[in-house]
Amino acid sequence: MRHRFLGTLAAAVAIALVCWPAAPMAEQQGGAQPVAPGDAPIPRTPDGKPDLSGLWAKNIQQDTYGMGLLAAGLRAREFTPFGLTLYEARVHQVDPDAFCWLPGVPRLDNDPYPLEILQRPDRVIILYEFNHNFRVIHTDGRPHPPDLEPSFLGHSIGRWEGDTLVVDVVGFNDKTWLDDHGNVHSDRMRVIERFTRLPGNRLQFQFTIEDPVVYAKPWTSAARVWPLADPSWRIMEYSCTAYNNVLSAAGGGTTPGPHSLGRPDVLETAGQDGPGGREGGAGGRQGGTPQN
Amino acid sequence: MSRYVWAAAVVVFALAAAPVGAPVSADQGQQAPGAARPVPRMPDGTPDVSGVWDKPARPNLADGLGPLPFTAAGRAKFEERVKVVDPVAYCYLPGSPRLMTHAGAFEIAQRPGKVIMMFEWMHNWRSIPTDGTPHLGEDAAQTLLGDPIGRWEGETLVVDTTHFSDDLTWLDDVGNQHSDALHLVERFTRVAYDRLQYEVTIEDPKIYTKPWTVRWTIPLARPGTELGEDTCVATVYGPGKPPIPDVKPGPR
Numbered sequence A: 001m002r003h004r005f006l007g008t009l010a011a012a013v014a015i016a017l018v019c020w021p022a023a024p025m026a027e028q029q030g031g032a033q034p035v036a037p038g039d040a041p042i043p044r045t046p047d048g049k050p051d052l053s054g055l056w057a058k059n060i061q062q063d064t065y066g067m068g069l070l071a072a073g074l075r076a077r078e079f080t081p082f083g084l085t086l087y088e089a090r091v092h093q094v095d096p097d098a099f100c101w102l103p104g105v106p107r108l109d110n111d112p113y114p115l116e117i118l119q120r121p122d123r124v125i126i127l128y129e130f131n132h133n134f135r136v137i138h139t140d141g142r143p144h145p146p147d148l149e150p151s152f153l154g155h156s157i158g159r160w161e162g163d164t165l166v167v168d169v170v171g172f173n174d175k176t177w178l179d180d181h182g183n184v185h186s187d188r189m190r191v192i193e194r195f196t197r198l199p200g201n202r203l204q205f206q207f208t209i210e211d212p213v214v215y216a217k218p219w220t221s222a223a224r225v226w227p228l229a230d231p232s233w234r235i236m237e238y239s240c241t242a243y244n245n246v247l248s249a250a251g252g253g254t255t256p257g258p259h260s261l262g263r264p265d266v267l268e269t270a271g272q273d274g275p276g277g278r279e280g281g282a283g284g285r286q287g288g289t290p291q292n
Numbered sequence B: 001m002s003r004y005v006w007a008a009a010v011v012v013f014a015l016a017a018a019p020v021g022a023p024v025s026a027d028q029g030q031q032a033p034g035a036a037r038p039v040p041r042m043p044d045g046t047p048d049v050s051g052v053w054d055k056p057a058r059p060n061l062a063d064g065l066g067p068l069p070f071t072a073a074g075r076a077k078f079e080e081r082v083k084v085v086d087p088v089a090y091c092y093l094p095g096s097p098r099l100m101t102h103a104g105a106f107e108i109a110q111r112p113g114k115v116i117m118m119f120e121w122m123h124n125w126r127s128i129p130t131d132g133t134p135h136l137g138e139d140a141a142q143t144l145l146g147d148p149i150g151r152w153e154g155e156t157l158v159v160d161t162t163h164f165s166d167d168l169t170w171l172d173d174v175g176n177q178h179s180d181a182l183h184l185v186e187r188f189t190r191v192a193y194d195r196l197q198y199e200v201t202i203e204d205p206k207i208y209t210k211p212w213t214v215r216w217t218i219p220l221a222r223p224g225t226e227l228g229e230d231t232c233v234a235t236v237y238g239p240g241k242p243p244i245p246d247v248k249p250g251p252r
Helices: A002-018 A064-071 A081-092 A245-249 A270-276 B002-017 B072-083
Strands: A054-056 A115-119 A123-128 A133-138 A155-161 A164-170 A190-198 A202-210 A224-227 B051-055 B104-111 B114-119 B125-129 B147-153 B156-162 B183-192 B195-203 B212-219
Touching: A115 B104, A115 B114, A123 B114, A133 B114
Parallel strands: A133 A155, B125 B147
Antiparallel strands: A054 A115, A115 A123, A123 A133, A155 A164, A164 A190, A190 A202, A202 A224, B051 B104, B051 B212, B104 B114, B114 B125, B147 B156, B156 B183, B183 B195, B195 B212
């Protein structure tokens, strides 16, 4: 009796698999969440996962630790003794982003320039306009390599928890800030990011920092929701050193470097934005304006 | 008992034969040897050039071509290159096609309507629409990597790039030159599962009297290869400028 049931079930599964239609990779209705009237449904890939692909108009969050505390109803930042000295010392440092180094994770997610996601069955690619960066998030089940060399962006692996892509990032060096405020970290940091595509063409993003060297306990940022960019938007080039007059004048001033792409209307003095040089992206956008 | 075994065998066979409905290239070479596997395709039959590829070094893009057909201005610019600092020393983005001439891994990720290429050198990327998006308008600012758009011609991905700067990038490490009139045409053809044919045409009427074309083959990288990270640290910011200071991490 049991064998007959298993046989029938197995055959049914086999027939279903053979006959599964090859659906196009892009828009496919799915998901069981209630959807408000007029909200675009969550597109899914053929394996049923939400499709995060697209150009997302993300917004800036300058002090992610502070905003996270606010969102959680907490007040005091909780550092280890070393963490406190590291945090207080940052005001005497130049923002590492001013040197056009890779900005680190999650800082790439916290600055206002758009990001573009391309999702494949075994990996999720994120292109960042900010400082012209990319990350590859492996979703094929591979673990972190055992002998990771410290890097600016770490090593990212992702898995799906329901409709949320949970990304685990380790292997950092200590040369980056977490955000524009200067929230700090050590090379023992572990970042957990959560990307959830919502109905209505929105992407929810939130992250958790685990860094026992700096923080007395893990903390989580406030959740943010990014809209899908207008279809006329394109991810643009950002060549940090070519546009950065502060670097080329090494110490401030308005003198452009010997080679400069900057047009007079986009040149900046060192005093306006600090040494960050973030505003150098010449070329603007096709239609639309950045949303904050 | 035998009926159960038969059903299990059907399931195993079905799992092995079922179309997934997605590009096949999730693993690289875990099954048959690379050359024996068919070229993966998108659901609509378009070749899928996704994968991690291992570029050979080609410091002289024009290697093997003999004297290039210079204009007078082109020859002068080429000969003057020995007097200027290679712009990559300032960590300016290297430009295209120079990214393709450096040895090492690069990765392509493809979906319907979009091809993304990622490079180790300075952690670069190119985002290439293949959905009919046109070039940026004439008044758009110049860029270092150019503005690429792609289309499929049969089995070949043709990438057409314009909007280059005039003197912030070189074509390659030896200093072959271009101007802001550069119109770059690249052709990517996955001639086998594990081989990508790359052909590039340099058309730049300010520098060359006629276009010239070179072609080479790029093998698939070893399975499991991941792109390494490269951050450019410029130590020179113009002649006479001091190097950037080290970032002090604070007391330990």
